[in-house]
Every structure is written in C-alpha cells, then in structure tokens.
Amino acid sequence: MHISDGVLPIGVVIGSGIASLALAAWSVRRTDSEDLPKVAVVTASFFVTSLIHVPLGPTSVHLLIPGLVGILLGPSSFLAILLGLLLQSLLFQFGGLTALGANALMMGVPALLCGLLFNKLRGSTQKQHVIVGGLVGGGGTLLSAALLALLLFSGGEDFLGVAKLALVAHLPVFLIEGLISAFTISFLYRVKPELLNQRFSALQQG
Amino acid sequence: MVEGQIIQLPLVLLLAALLLLALLSLLAVKVLKSAFVGKQTAQKEPDWSVPVVDADAEGTSLFHRWDVRFKLVALLGFAFLVVATRSPEAAMIALLLSFSTVLVAQQPVYRSLKRLLAMSGFLGMFLLVMPLTVVTHPEDILLVFSGLEFLPFNLRGLQLALAIVGKACAVALLMEPLLATASLARTVEGLTRLGVPEKVAQMILLAHRYIFVFLEEARRMKTGMQVRGFKPRTSTETLQVMGNFLGMLFVRSFERTHRVYAAMQSRGYRGRFPAPFYFKVTAGDWLHAGVWLLLGIGLLVFDRLGAA
Numbered sequence: 001m002h003i004s005d006g007v008l009p010i011g012v013v014i015g016s017g018i019a020s021l022a023l024a025a026w027s028v029r030r031t032d033s034e035d036l037p038k039v040a041v042v043t044a045s046f047f048v049t050s051l052i053h054v055p056l057g058p059t060s061v062h063l064l065i066p067g068l069v070g071i072l073l074g075p076s077s078f079l080a081i082l083l084g085l086l087l088q089s090l091l092f093q094f095g096g097l098t099a100l101g102a103n104a105l106m107m108g109v110p111a112l113l114c115g116l117l118f119n120k121l122r123g124s125t126q127k128q129h130v131i132v133g134g135l136v137g138g139g140g141t142l143l144s145a146a147l148l149a150l151l152l153f154s155g156g157e158d159f160l161g162v163a164k165l166a167l168v169a170h171l172p173v174f175l176i177e178g179l180i181s182a183f184t185i186s187f188l189y190r191v192k193p194e195l196l197n198q199r200f201s202a203l204q205q206g
Numbered sequence: 207m208v209e210g211q212i213i214q215l216p217l218v219l220l221l222a223a224l225l226l227l228a229l230l231s232l233l234a235v236k237v238l239k240s241a242f243v244g245k246q247t248a249q250k251e252p253d254w255s256v257p258v259v260d261a262d263a264e265g266t267s268l269f270h271r272w273d274v275r276f277k278l279v280a281l282l283g284f285a286f287l288v289v290a291t292r293s294p295e296a297a298m299i300a301l302l303l304s305f306s307t308v309l310v311a312q313q314p315v316y317r318s319l320k321r322l323l324a325m326s327g328f329l330g331m332f333l334l335v336m337p338l339t340v341v342t343h344p345e346d347i348l349l350v351f352s353g354l355e356f357l358p359f360n361l362r363g364l365q366l367a368l369a370i371v372g373k374a375c376a377v378a379l380l381m382e383p384l385l386a387t388a389s390l391a392r393t394v395e396g397l398t399r400l401g402v403p404e405k406v407a408q409m410i411l412l413a414h415r416y417i418f419v420f421l422e423e424a425r426r427m428k429t430g431m432q433v434r435g436f437k438p439r440t441s442t443e444t445l446q447v448m449g450n451f452l453g454m455l456f457v458r459s460f461e462r463t464h465r466v467y468a469a470m471q472s473r474g475y476r477g478r479f480p481a482p483f484y485f486k487v488t489a490g491d492w493l494h495a496g497v498w499l500l501l502g503i504g505l506l507v508f509d510r511l512g513a514a
Contacts, residue, residue, distance in 0.1 A: 002328070003328075004325050004328050004329065004374040004378075005285070005288075005289055005373060005374045005376075005377035005378065006288070006289050006297070006369070006370045006371075006372070006373025006374040006376075006377065007332070007370050007374070008289075010286075010289060010290035013286070013289060013290075014286075024406075028403055028405055028406060031405065033405060033477055036405060036408060036409060036412070036477075037412060037463050037466070037467040038460065038463065039409060040409050040412035040413040040416055040463070041416060041456075041459045041460055041463045042456075043409065043413040043416075044413045044416035044417045044419075044420050044459070045420060045452075045455055045456055045459055047413070047417050047420075048417065048420045048421055048424050048455070049452060049455075051421070052424070052448070052451075052452075054438065054444065054445070054448060055438045055439060055440055055444070056440055063448075063452075065452075068452070072456070079406070079409070083406070083409055083410060083413055084413070086410070087410070087413060087414060087417060089381075090381070090385055091417075092321075092324050093320075093321035093322075093324040093325055093378050093381065094324060096374065096377055096378070097282065097285050097377055097380075097381070098285050098286055098289045098377060099289075157341050158336070158339075158340040158341055158363065158366060159336075160339065160341075161335055161336070161338065161339020161340070162331070162332065162335050162336065162339065165331070165335055176445060179442065179445045179446075179449070180445050180448055180449045180452065181449075182449070183445060183446045183448070183449020183450060183453075184449040184450070184452045184453045184456075186449070187449060187450045187452075187453030187454070188453050188456065188457070191453065191454075191457055192457045192460070195456060195457070195460060
C-alpha cells in the first residue's frame with residue numbers, strides 16, 4: 001500500500017523527502033554506470049511485480065517485494081525503488097508526487113537492510129539461501145508495514161486507527177511475501193545463481 | 207470517555223444514509239463503466255507495449271508551450287503548497303484549480319479520472335475509518351445512532367478525511383497537465399537541467415521503456431500458464447508457481463537487457479541518449495510559473511488565516 005498525497009503533515013513530507021534524497025544520492029554513488037541497465041531492469045520488474053495479484057481468500061493482495069529488490073541489487077536497491085515508485089506515480093497514480101519521499105523510505109530502507117542481511121547470512125547451500133531469502137523477504141515487508149504505520153501515525157493521535165488498520169492489513173501479505181521470496185530465491189539459485197551476487201560488474205570481469 | 211457534543215439519531219437514519227450511499231456509488235460505477243467501455247471498444251485491444259504517459263505531447267495549449275523546467279518547478283511547488291493546507295475548504299479550492307488545469311491543458315478527462323480511481327481504495331479507507339477512530343475532543347460533534355452507542359461517528363474525523371481526499375485528488379489532477387504536455391524525453395531533459403544526475407535521468411528513460419516490455423512478457427507468461435491449466439488459489443502451490451514466475455521474469459529480463467545493452471554499446475551508447483532539445487525562456491514562462499506559485503501561497507494563507 002502506498003501513501004497518497006495529502007495524508008502526511010507537511011513537516012513529515014519535507015523531512016522524508018530530504019532523507020530520501022540523501023539516501024538516493026548515496027545509492028547513486030554506489031551504483032556503477034556499468035550496472036545502470038541492470039538496475040533499470042530490476043526497477044521495471046519491481047514495477048511489474050506490484051501489478052501482480054495473489055489471491056487470498058475472498059480478496060487478493062499485490063506483491064511489494066522490497067526484500068527481493070534488496071537481495072538482487074544491494075546498495076543500488078534504494079535508487080531502484082525510488083525510481084520504480086516515481087514511475088508508478090507518474091503512470092498509474094499509485095502513491096503520490098509529494099509523498100514520494102515517504103514512500104521511498106518506507107520501501108527502500110527495508111530493501112537496503114534486506115540486501116545487507118542476505119549477503120551476510122546466505123551461506124553457500126541452497127537450503128540456507130532459501131531459508132534466509134524467505135525470512136529476509138518476509139521481514140522486509142513487515143518492516144515496510146511498520147514504517148507505513150509509523151508514518152501515518154506521524155499525523156497525530158487522530159491517525160492511530162488508520163495506522164493500526166494498515167499494519168493489520170499487511171500481516172497476511174508478510175507471510176505470502178516470505179514464501180514467494182523463498183521460492184523465487186530457490187528458483188534463481190538453481191537457474192541463474194549469478195543474479196544473486198549484488199556486484200554485477202565485478203562478476204563480468206571475472 | 208466520550209465527551210464531545212452528542213447528537214442522538216435513530217438507527218433508521220443511518221440505514222437510509224447507507225442505502226443512499228450505496229445507490230449513489232452504484233450509479234457512479236455504472237456511469238464510469240459505460241464511459242470506459244465506450245472508450246475501449248473504440249480503440250479495441252490497446253497495445254500495452256507502447257508507452258502512453260506522454261500520449262498527448264503534441265498540442266498548442268498554454269501548458270504545451272510552457273518551458274518544462276518552469277512547469278516542473280511551478281507545479282511541484284504548487285503541489286507541496288497544496289498538501290501543506292489543512293482545511294477541507296482549501297482542499298476543495300485546490301481541487302477546482304487543479305481540475306481547471308486539466309481543461310486548459312486540453313487533456314482527456316477520462317485519463318485523469320483513471321488516476322483518481324487508482325487512489326479510491328486508499329482514500330476510501332480514510333473516509334470510512336477516520337470518523338470512527340479519531341480521538342474525541344470536547345468541541346467535536348458526534349453522531350450517535352441508537353443501538354450503535356459504542357460506535358460514535360465523529361464529524362471532525364469526516365472533515366479530516368475530506369481534506370485528505372481533496373488534497374490527494376488535487377495533486378493527482380495536476381499529473382496529466384504536468385507530464386502529458388511534453389514528451390517524456392523532454393521532461394527528463396528538463397529535470398537534468400534542473401540538477402538531477404545524468405545517471406538517474408538515463409535510468410528513468412530505460413526503466414520506463416522496460417516496464418512496457420516486461421508487462422508484455424509477464425502477460426505472455428501468464429497466458430502460457432493459463433493454457434497449461436494454472437488457476438491461482440490461496441495455497442502454497444500457487445505461491446510456489448508465482449515464485450518461479452517471478453524468478454523467470456527476472457532471468458528473462460536480465461538476459462534480454464544484457465543483449466540490448468551490448469547492442470546499444472556497439473552502436474555508440476556512452477551513458478546518455480543524444481537529446482537535441484532546445485530550451486528558450488520567455489517572459490510568459492516566468493509569469494505562468496509565478497502565477498501558480500502565488501496561487502499556492504494564497505491558498506496556504508487562506509487556509510491558515512481561515513482556521514485561526
């Protein structure tokens with residue numbers, strides 16, 4: 001779920017915008033220009049994925065995959081998520097123009113953490129990859145939901161009800177995302193394990 | 207704990223109001239549906255692999271002639287000033303102003319409506335939840351329906367929600383005039399001249415291309431899955447299939463991009479597309495931008511003074 005324009009108080013809008021800009025600048029510096037097309041690929045895939053709905057009982061939920069983006073891109077993931085959200089807002093009005101900073105923080109910070117954790121813990125066996133991938137993928141979504149609730153709550157105590165609802169609505173999504181991340185990592189491990197290495201350029205030279 | 211000014215109402219009134227709302231939304235859905243169906247049969251199956259964000263880039267309206275850099279700064283500034291307001295009245299004025307831009311920029315209204323529809327779920331949640339969950343202040347007016355004493359309906363919550371909806375819609379209506387009145391390449395070039403790094407600009411253009419390619423790819427893969435008898439359900443198997451689907455999408459996308467990038471480099475791509483854009487600033491650009499920023503500031507002043 002994205003925060004739309006007009007929800008957050010102006011102080012939070014500006015603050016999260018500045019924080020997002022700083023993180024994005026750092027992310028750009030950490031991105032090799034060799035890797036740009038690949039970051040663009042994950043950005044576009046992130047965009048497409050968020051249009052995929054998974055049935056859940058009588059309704060359906062759409063995927064967020066901040067964790068997977070982090071696993072695939074590492075430090076560049078913040079940039080990918082910021083641009084993915086920008087394009088979603090430009091093309092489909094998911095999220096908003098002024099709330100872009102807040103939305104990018106909400107998805108991008110978990111992505112960065114997930115990338116870091118996955119790289120530290122993944123080990124070398126498929127089993128460990130899958131378990132860590134699942135936990136990280138689910139955890140990323142959980143953290144996103146927590147940040148969403150926190151941001152909504154920044155509007156004052158009047159927003160407590162909405163924040164709680166947003167958090168509860170994400171609980172089933174967190175399970176689904178964990179499982180899907182695990183399956184995706186398992187697939188990539190078997191089919192194209194080099195995608196799981198975050199530094200592409202180092203890989204090309206080798 | 208409830209201490210606001212309570213207005214007792216019979217339950218029948220609530221039922222009548224709900225019925226009226228249901229009828230109205232049913233009518234709205236019907237009208238919108240007929241409008242959309244009319245549009246869709248006119249152009250048959252749309253080709254999803256072709257980007258559409260700047261479909262109406264050719265035109266002669268005030269917004270088409272406006273220098274993109276001024277347009278970006280002025281309308282973004284206006285958007286931030288709009289979200290800084292608090293009262294529903296200011297939000298409604300902003301909504302009217304934004305709607306007028308859609309007309310002045312000669313943009314098809316149904317595309318702007320589509321944008322509003324995309325937000326309806328999120329905003330609907332606010333309209334529904336805020337009146338029931340806001341903290342009760344002594345000066346609040348509460349509607350309490352007999353039989354539902356535990357669920358007071360706070361009018362201040364409704365006001366808050368209406369302000370949010372108004373602001374969100376106002377900014378959303380600015381999007382088409384902001385983006386669709388110049389080609390995306392030109393808008394992005396304007397962004398670079400405003401200081402956005404070249405790398406980021408290239409990424410926007412590349413990702414925007416790839417999105418439509420991948421959407422088409424995902425659609426093809428989905429058709430393949432359906433032909434093989436896949437039906438999504440709430441089950442682990444579905445999730446496994448979706449996981450593999452995502453993995454396959456990543457693998458295919460990477461391989462395709464690898465080939466495309468090699469081809470681009472062999473044709474002389476050095477990290478930027480040649481962009482033969484010529485920018486010329488006129489007094490009208492300054493004037494137009496100034497008007498929008500002043501409108502935004504005026505709105506904010508009205509909002510803060512009116513509230514006091």
